[in-house]
Amino acid sequence: MKFGRRLPKQPFTSLQSPVMESDIRDPDLAESGAVRMEWDARQMPVLHSIKDRFARERPFRDLRVAVCLHISTKTANLVTAIKSGGAEPVVCASNPLSTQDDVAASLAVHHGVPVFAKRGEDPDTFNRHLHNVLESNPDILLDDGADLVTTAHRDHRRQLDRIIGGTEETTTGVNRLRSMVRNGDLTIPVIAVNDSKTKHLFDNRFGTGQSALDGILRATNTLIAGKTVVVCGYGWCGRGVASRVRGLGGQVIVTEVDSIPALEAAMEGFRVLPIDEAAALGDLFITVTGNRGVIRRDHLEVMKDGAMLANAGHFDVEIDVQALDALAIEKRSLRPNVEEYALANGRRLHLLGEGRLVNLVAGEGHPAAVMDLSFANQALAVEHLVARHEDMPPGLYTLPDEVDREIAGLKLESMGLAIDALTPEQQDYLDSWR
Numbered sequence: 001m002k003f004g005r006r007l008p009k010q011p012f013t014s015l016q017s018p019v020m021e022s023d024i025r026d027p028d029l030a031e032s033g034a035v036r037m038e039w040d041a042r043q044m045p046v047l048h049s050i051k052d053r054f055a056r057e058r059p060f061r062d063l064r065v066a067v068c069l070h071i072s073t074k075t076a077n078l079v080t081a082i083k084s085g086g087a088e089p090v091v092c093a094s095n096p097l098s099t100q101d102d103v104a105a106s107l108a109v110h111h112g113v114p115v116f117a118k119r120g121e122d123p124d125t126f127n128r129h130l131h132n133v134l135e136s137n138p139d140i141l142l143d144d145g146a147d148l149v150t151t152a153h154r155d156h157r158r159q160l161d162r163i164i165g166g167t168e169e170t171t172t173g174v175n176r177l178r179s180m181v182r183n184g185d186l187t188i189p190v191i192a193v194n195d196s197k198t199k200h201l202f203d204n205r206f207g208t209g210q211s212a213l214d215g216i217l218r219a220t221n222t223l224i225a226g227k228t229v230v231v232c233g234y235g236w237c238g239r240g241v242a243s244r245v246r247g248l249g250g251q252v253i254v255t256e257v258d259s260i261p262a263l264e265a266a267m268e269g270f271r272v273l274p275i276d277e278a279a280a281l282g283d284l285f286i287t288v289t290g291n292r293g294v295i296r297r298d299h300l301e302v303m304k305d306g307a308m309l310a311n312a313g314h315f316d317v318e319i320d321v322q323a324l325d326a327l328a329i330e331k332r333s334l335r336p337n338v339e340e341y342a343l344a345n346g347r348r349l350h351l352l353g354e355g356r357l358v359n360l361v362a363g364e365g366h367p368a369a370v371m372d373l374s375f376a377n378q379a380l381a382v383e384h385l386v387a388r389h390e391d392m393p394p395g396l397y398t399l400p401d402e403v404d405r406e407i408a409g410l411k412l413e414s415m416g417l418a419i420d421a422l423t424p425e426q427q428d429y430l431d432s433w434r
């Protein structure tokens with residue numbers, strides 16, 4: 001059985017909407033964006049080799065791809081790779097505070113990509129930009145957090161009919177899509193890029209592990225050594241953060257709701273406590289759970305004077321900022337991305353990056369070398385959708401294992417690393433139950 005809209009054979013002219021005007025902060029920033037993109041491109045050899053192949057094979061000729069990602073140097077390299085394959089990308093931000101305005105400018109000015117994103121845009125503008133992108137009549141949705149897919153299902157049913165499928169970057173987005181599947185609401189196939197091994201084992205762990213600390217250090221210039229650092233959540237991101245904090249000499253406390261990762265954290269040598277107990281002990285709190293209300297009013301009330309609060313989960317719902325506002329008798333900005341809240345109990349708490357993704361708000365997100373893997377997955381996921389969408393009923397998919405291994409192999413090669421192959425005797429041994 002064949003599913004969804006069939007893409008016509010060549011020549012394909014799906015682009016029914018006129019080229020759109022961008023809505024960016026300042027086109028004059030384009031030069032700075034371009035050199036920073038070039039710097040990061042050098043750390044993205046896997047994506048680069050895919051881009052070269054796309055340029056030869058043009059698998060996305062005349063397809064419009066709606067992209068909702070953090071607009072960073074790395075994302076821009078993904079966007080130009082997809083464009084090299086013949087696509088017409090249209091871009092908006094997946095977070096109002098993570099956009100790098102110079103990168104948005106370079107994409108629009110140098111690459112002719114319509115971009116709808118301004119760092120610090122208000123919630124109405126952020127939403128309008130999502131709609132701008134969906135109104136371009138995309139064929140494919142490339143998402144980070146599932147805002148495009150959910151908005152299309154809610155407000156753009158007409159556009160949804162022509163969409164052949166989507167891809168999703170992050171754990172939170174995949175969770176939202178799973179909920180849509182459970183409720184029978186998802187009407188397109190979506191590839192969960194986050195579920196590739198070469199995504200979550202590297203980006204979530206080594207990417208978030210490093211970039212969350214990088215954001216915190218850029219914001220505060222604080223010393224981690226000797227501090228008690230409470231890491232809320234021990235998924236792949238939490239594992240990365242806890243390990244990097246330990247590397248810097250911090251004493252880690254892990255909080256969890258799932259017995260298995262909690263046990264793993266304990267055997268990894270971390271102290272495991274409920275947040276109710278950890279709240280009074282931490283000097284620095286880092287939330288990476290993907291859930292809401294992790295640090296609540298009760299916890300804020302017992303925290304030490306000077307405690308710092310940072311979030312590295314996708315949405316700004318993990319720390320109850322409203323409760324913090326309600327508790328504060330005075331609030332002031334001490335440094336960029338450091339807000340001091342003076343409480344009635346005489347203590348001061350410090351919220352970093354407004355409780356939004358600290359790595360992208362106070363830093364530049366993950367290093368390009370790890371986003372190379374994530375975005376190789378995104379690029380190949382788009383190619384997979386174009387080639388296979390007719391055999392993909394609505395639902396969530398993972399890229400085939402061969403694709404995962406190919407990406408890992410290319411990365412190893414780019415690092416100058418070789419691995420062994422099984423000897424025939426070893427293969428026979430593995431294949432035989434005797």
Ligand code: ADE
Nearest residue numbers: 070072074075144365366
């Ligand atoms: N840079 C671009 N996209 C990113 C992401 N999803 N996480 C961290 N850094 C990024």
